[in-house]
Amino acid sequence: MKLSGIQAQLFIAFGSLVLVINLFYTRLSVLFVDVTEDIVASHLLDQEIQRLEQHWLSQKTVTALSSSAFSLSDIPSEKNWGPAAIDNNMMVSRQADDAAYFKAFVTDGLPAGGVRMQATALTPLSSFTDVFSVFLFSASAAAMILAILSTWFLASRLAKPLQALAESVKTQAPDAPCTIAGTERQDEIGTLATTFTTTYSALQGAWQRERDFTHDVSHELRTPITLLKNTLAIHPETVANDTERQLLEQATNTLQQTVEVLLALARKENLQFSAVAVMPVLERVLLAIHHVHPELVFEAELKVDDNAKVVGNAYLMTLLCQNLVNNGVYHGGGKGMTISLADGLWVFENPLADTQDRPYYQGLGHGQYLVKRIASVMQWDIDFQQTEACYRVVLTPRMAEDEAV
Numbered sequence: 042m043k044l045s046g047i048q049a050q051l052f053i054a055f056g057s058l059v060l061v062i063n064l065f066y067t068r069l070s071v072l073f074v075d076v077t078e079d080i081v082a083s084h085l086l087d088q089e090i091q092r093l094e095q096h097w098l099s100q101k102t103v104t105a106l107s108s109s110a111f112s113l114s115d116i117p118s119e120k121n122w123g124p125a126a127i128d129n130n131m132m133v134s135r136q137a138d139d140a141a142y143f144k145a146f147v148t149d150g151l152p153a154g155g156v157r158m159q160a161t162a163l164t165p166l167s168s169f170t171d172v173f174s175v176f177l178f179s180a181s182a183a184a185m186i187l188a189i190l191s192t193w194f195l196a197s198r199l200a201k202p203l204q205a206l207a208e209s210v211k212t213q214a215p216d217a218p219c220t221i222a223g224t225e226r227q228d229e230i231g232t233l234a235t236t237f238t239t240t241y242s243a244l245q246g247a248w249q250r251e252r253d254f255t256h257d258v259s260h261e262l263r264t265p266i267t268l269l270k271n272t273l274a275i276h277p278e279t280v281a282n283d284t285e286r287q288l289l290e291q292a293t294n295t296l297q298q299t300v301e302v303l304l305a306l307a308r309k310e311n312l313q314f315s316a317v318a319v320m321p322v323l324e325r326v327l328l329a330i331h332h333v334h335p336e337l338v339f340e341a342e343l344k345v346d347d348n349a350k351v352v353g354n355a356y357l358m359t360l361l362c363q364n365l366v367n368n369g370v371y372h373g374g375g376k377g378m379t380i381s382l383a384d385g386l387w388v389f390e391n392p393l394a395d396t397q398d399r400p401y402y403q404g405l406g407h408g409q410y411l412v413k414r415i416a417s418v419m420q421w422d423i424d425f426q427q428t429e430a431c432y433r434v435v436l437t438p439r440m441a442e443d444e445a446v
Contacts, residue, residue, distance in 0.1 A: 051196035059188035067181045074177070078140065082160055083131050086144040089156050094148045103152060110160075113153035116145055202230045210237055215248050251307065302360050302411045306418060311357055314419060316350045316441035319358075319382055326362045330370055339370055344381035351387070352439035353419040361415045365389045365434055387436040393429070 089111050096104040106112065122132040122143065132143045145155035202223055209222040219241045223234035305311050320343070327341055351358075369378035369391035378391040409425060412434070416423040422437035 049196075051199055052192055055192040055195060056189060059192060060185065063181060063184055063188060067177065070177050078160060079131075079133065079142075082133075082140075082142040082158060083144070086131065086142060086156055086158055089158075090144055090146060093151070093156070094146060097148060097151055106156075110158050112157050114143060114155060114157040116154035117143055117157075202226070206230060206234055206237070209234075210241075213241060215245060219245060254307075299411065302364075302415065305356055305360055306414060311354050312418065314352055314354055317353055317355045317358055319345055319349045319351060319387075320347050322355065322358050322362055323380060326359060326366050329363065330366060334370070337370065340377035341366070341369075342377065342379045344379065344383070346382070349382050350441035351382075352441055353421070357415050357419060361412055364412055368432070385437060385440055387438055388433060389436075390431055390433040392431050393427075 089107060092107070093103055096102065103113070117132060117134075122134045130144055134141045134143075140160040141157060142160060143155055143157045146153070206221065206223045209220070213219060213221070219238050221234050221238045221241070223230050224238055225231065226234065323341075323343060323345065330337075330339065366378065366380075366389070369389065376392045378389065380390075381388045413423060416436065420439060424435040424437075426433040426435065
């Protein structure tokens, strides 16, 4: 049983309450024994003093004491004695298990101040105290054991429906009908189970709509994009103007990249992050640009350590770099790009050129939304900086050496 579980908390709460109550009544019973002993002692002293005073008044002598427990004594000092709560005329002294009681004579002239009594020497008092003490502590021990067992039973019974509800929620599958235990109950647990069922059913509907959307986008958009690319590649003469053809090719590539990014963000496996080497990602992206546009002369200056790593997803990082490098190619006018990674900042910088040799113009900042989405998913900060001469994107990724993966 976990101490943080509701069953353990109920057991501790009920057990502590029962223990406090049991200790309270045990202490109350001990006080009852002490008070009873004082009452009996006061009564016995009164009887003995009354007998001695009557004999003194009739014969002017003190008769023999009725028991060895009694003795004639002067009035003791209150240093070690104090008035008992039962009778203000009686003084009591307690030392360990031995108790002594004293009462003064009411009649003057007797050869002593009063009568003293040792409680332990009286059979009725000692027997009563011993028997009652044994009974009291036996009953207390039995009550505590019974209380612990009953508390454990009650805690188990009370926690069982909640444990069953938690287990039922844990075992739900996205594709299976929602069946959560406890909906038939008429208490708060039943209300909670019904709420879970309603909420989980709504989530299942949302998950299904998301899967359908992803499937539709993947199939219905990829197919015409592929047809467009194949047509332009096999029959370039369908578009007489080279500029228009190149614009169509670029638009098709952009649409394909957009679909790839959206699908990547929708897949759960792309949300698993680890330490990823930066240099291989950049190399793949740059080689892909050369493969698509072999006629372009584009120089990329990499100021990145060969062993540099950041925390993210390799596929999402590839799509992000691909988008940023494409912007550098299309807006840099062939003047190249500088990519650096230092002091926790990953910077993509390229010059801006407004020439007629750029038929694939997309507009400054094209793709910023997708880049922001990828960066936010990987919990990176991103900043876009633009001047008249250059365009700069500053990323702040999570560095592998600063975070345990």
